[in-house]
Amino acid sequence: MNRAFILSLLCAAALLLTSSLYTVLETEQVIITQFGRQIGAPVTAAGLHRKTPFIQTVNRIEKRILRWDGPSADMPTEDKLYIDVDTFARWRITDAQQYYIRLRDERTAQSRITNILGSETRNSVARHQLVEIIRTQRDRKPVVDASADAGVSNVLPDIRFGRAALEAEILAAARPTLAEDGIELLDVRFKRINYNPGVAAKIYSRMTSERQQIAARYRSEGEGEAAEILGKRERDMAQIESEAYRKVQEIQGKADAEATGIYAAAYGQTPEAREFYTFTRSLETYRTVFARETTLVLTTDSTLLRLFKYGPVAPAK
Amino acid sequence: MKNITPPDFHMPGNPSRLAVPALLAVFALWFALSSFTSVPTDSAGVLTRFGRFIEVVKPGLRFKLPLGIDVIAVVPVERRLTLDFGFSTPGGTNPYQRPDDPEAERNIVTGDLNMALIEWIVQYRIENPKEFKFHAIDPERTLRDGGEAVMREVVGDRTIDEVLTIGRQEIETEALTRLQALVKRYGLGLTVMNVQLQNVHPPKAVQASFSEVNQAQQEKQQAINLANGEYNKVIPRAKGEALRKVSAADGYAAKRVNEAKGDAGRFNATLAEYLKAPEVTSQRLYLEMMQEVLPQLSRKIVLDEKAGQIFPLLQLDQKTK
Numbered sequence: 001m002n003r004a005f006i007l008s009l010l011c012a013a014a015l016l017l018t019s020s021l022y023t024v025l026e027t028e029q030v031i032i033t034q035f036g037r038q039i040g041a042p043v044t045a046a047g048l049h050r051k052t053p054f055i056q057t058v059n060r061i062e063k064r065i066l067r068w069d070g071p072s073a074d075m076p077t078e079d080k081l082y083i084d085v086d087t088f089a090r091w092r093i094t095d096a097q098q099y100y101i102r103l104r105d106e107r108t109a110q111s112r113i114t115n116i117l118g119s120e121t122r123n124s125v126a127r128h129q130l131v132e133i134i135r136t137q138r139d140r141k142p143v144v145d146a147s148a149d150a151g152v153s154n155v156l157p158d159i160r161f162g163r164a165a166l167e168a169e170i171l172a173a174a175r176p177t178l179a180e181d182g183i184e185l186l187d188v189r190f191k192r193i194n195y196n197p198g199v200a201a202k203i204y205s206r207m208t209s210e211r212q213q214i215a216a217r218y219r220s221e222g223e224g225e226a227a228e229i230l231g232k233r234e235r236d237m238a239q240i241e242s243e244a245y246r247k248v249q250e251i252q253g254k255a256d257a258e259a260t261g262i263y264a265a266a267y268g269q270t271p272e273a274r275e276f277y278t279f280t281r282s283l284e285t286y287r288t289v290f291a292r293e294t295t296l297v298l299t300t301d302s303t304l305l306r307l308f309k310y311g312p313v314a315p316a317k
Numbered sequence: 318m319k320n321i322t323p324p325d326f327h328m329p330g331n332p333s334r335l336a337v338p339a340l341l342a343v344f345a346l347w348f349a350l351s352s353f354t355s356v357p358t359d360s361a362g363v364l365t366r367f368g369r370f371i372e373v374v375k376p377g378l379r380f381k382l383p384l385g386i387d388v389i390a391v392v393p394v395e396r397r398l399t400l401d402f403g404f405s406t407p408g409g410t411n412p413y414q415r416p417d418d419p420e421a422e423r424n425i426v427t428g429d430l431n432m433a434l435i436e437w438i439v440q441y442r443i444e445n446p447k448e449f450k451f452h453a454i455d456p457e458r459t460l461r462d463g464g465e466a467v468m469r470e471v472v473g474d475r476t477i478d479e480v481l482t483i484g485r486q487e488i489e490t491e492a493l494t495r496l497q498a499l500v501k502r503y504g505l506g507l508t509v510m511n512v513q514l515q516n517v518h519p520p521k522a523v524q525a526s527f528s529e530v531n532q533a534q535q536e537k538q539q540a541i542n543l544a545n546g547e548y549n550k551v552i553p554r555a556k557g558e559a560l561r562k563v564s565a566a567d568g569y570a571a572k573r574v575n576e577a578k579g580d581a582g583r584f585n586a587t588l589a590e591y592l593k594a595p596e597v598t599s600q601r602l603y604l605e606m607m608q609e610v611l612p613q614l615s616r617k618i619v620l621d622e623k624a625g626q627i628f629p630l631l632q633l634d635q636k637t638k
Binding site for chain 2: 244
């Protein structure tokens with residue numbers, strides 16, 4: 001009996017204790033309500049806290065940075081291209097009191113953000129050309145592969161604002177509205193931007209034609225360079241051959257001249273030498289001129305036959 | 318255990334007498350089990366007391382206040398974790414590693430408004446367990462979102478050619494820098510170590526035209542090689558031929574000059590002899606010549622100067638034997 005009494009007393013004490021104490025985690029803040037009416041300021045310090053038992057209720061609210069992942073949606077840009085846009089945002093509850101009054105729980109808050117950011121995103125996208133949403137750095141020059149020299153597609157279209165500016169624009173537009181609900185919107189980013197299937201087909205055919213253009217250029221470059229090399233072959237050929245001809249002629253001419261000089265010097269040294277040269281040269285010529293099938297008619301008056309005719313007595317000449 | 322087991326525990330009898338010891342035993346077990354946590358060596362423990370952060374504890378067996386007063390959350394700080402984008406590696410242990418929709422994730426619009434299929438990974442580590450636990454909700458999901466946004470941002474500023482070929486390294490570095498900044502700004506308690514591009518392709522529908530470009534490039538090279546071949550087939554031979562001709566000319570020149578010198582020397586020598594007795598020598602030379610020439614001739618006709626009139630009667634065109 002005694003034991004049962006102690007037991008129930010303990011239970012009652014435990015109940016009282018759990019009802020008058022509560023913990024606050026590092027990740028949350030707490031609003032205490034009494035019959036639905038808020039009591040005091042939100043409790044943000046983590047740890048063990050006291051409250052009036054039984055009549056006060058603990059309402060836990062996130063203190064961490066929260067995540068909002070927007071649904072991906074088709075929307076047109078200013079240049080009438082339909083794109084599939086997926087955004088995400090970071091937010092946190094800065095005014096727990098306001099948040100608790102206006103929205104109460106996170107699910108409501110998420111759908112509120114979806115409504116506001118959804119329409120702001122649409123507005124912003126509709127006011128800008130596609131390229132403004134894709135590009136970020138305004139002055140970036142693309143790196144060009146010098147060896148491939150692909151040319152055609154190495155151009156980045158110019159932009160005036162860029163993705164970061166659009167994100168800032170959406171953020172600035174949504175912030176004041178959400179601030180009224182005790183929410184601080186920290187940032188909004190485009191997570192994913194894709195062409196919708198109809199647009200993608202067009203993009204593909206443009207990419208294909210662009211590549212075919214590049215291919216055609218490569219082919220004609222190849223033919224051009226080949227023709228150039230063949231032309232060079234012709235030129236080098238002519239140059240080599242003519243140069244060889246020139247050298248040959250020069251060398252031979254020089255040698256001929258030298259030989260002529262040598263002959264002239266030898267044969268023309270004195271009148272006797274000139275005479276002797278004529279004489280021996282004539283004899284030499286006879287040797288070659290008179291060949292086998294020659295009929296020679298000699299008169300007996302010739303030097304050779306004079307002796308034959310007259311005998312050893314030399315005639316008076 | 319010792320002081321909570323009543324001495325009459327084994328005595329059978331009134332069941333209500335047993336209920337109290339049983340409750341006490343369950344309580345004791347809970348008390349004992351909740352008074353320590355084992356923190357693995359690759360992890361750290363985040364200790365909170367009544368929800369308030371106390372400290373980060375090191376690996377090992379850590380004792381704590383029981384009954385949920387102290388809670389140690391184990392965070393794998395040493396582990397290198399990976400997120401896959403645009404593809405998924407089967408069998409990953411990290412629940413955030415696989416993308417929800419790889420197909421949509423890898424389709425990225427480039428700065429020249431083309432499209433590329435890009436697969437990449439982000440490697441990260443939990444650097445600050447306290448921040449990781451308390452600062453932002455679901456840090457790893459946030460890293461996923463950020464990883465995708467950053468990659469699209471970087472690719473959105475590059476041409477399709479940069480993305481597919483030369484710009485890979487630069488894209489990785491740029492994405493890493495931006496993602497690191499983002500992680501720091503969001504206070505995720507993570508550190509991004511690496512952003513690596515994996516497969517990067519043009520979209521399926523245009524892959525054929527991309528290989529056509531490669532093929533055309535090959536064809537260009539081939540045409541050039543062929544022409545160079547033609548060139549090389551002819552020009553070196555022509556050069557050799559030219560050298561040969563020049564050498565031959567050199568030979569001719571040497572021969573011509575030497576012959577001239579030889580002829581001149583011979584002439585000078587005979588001339589010297591001739592000058593000693595011109596009359597006799599010329600007679601001799603003449604007769605020698607005649608002796609040499611005459612035997613070769615097929616017909617020799619000797620006429621007396623008075624017999625000139627028979628000359629027309631000779632059959633001069635008759636062939637000799």
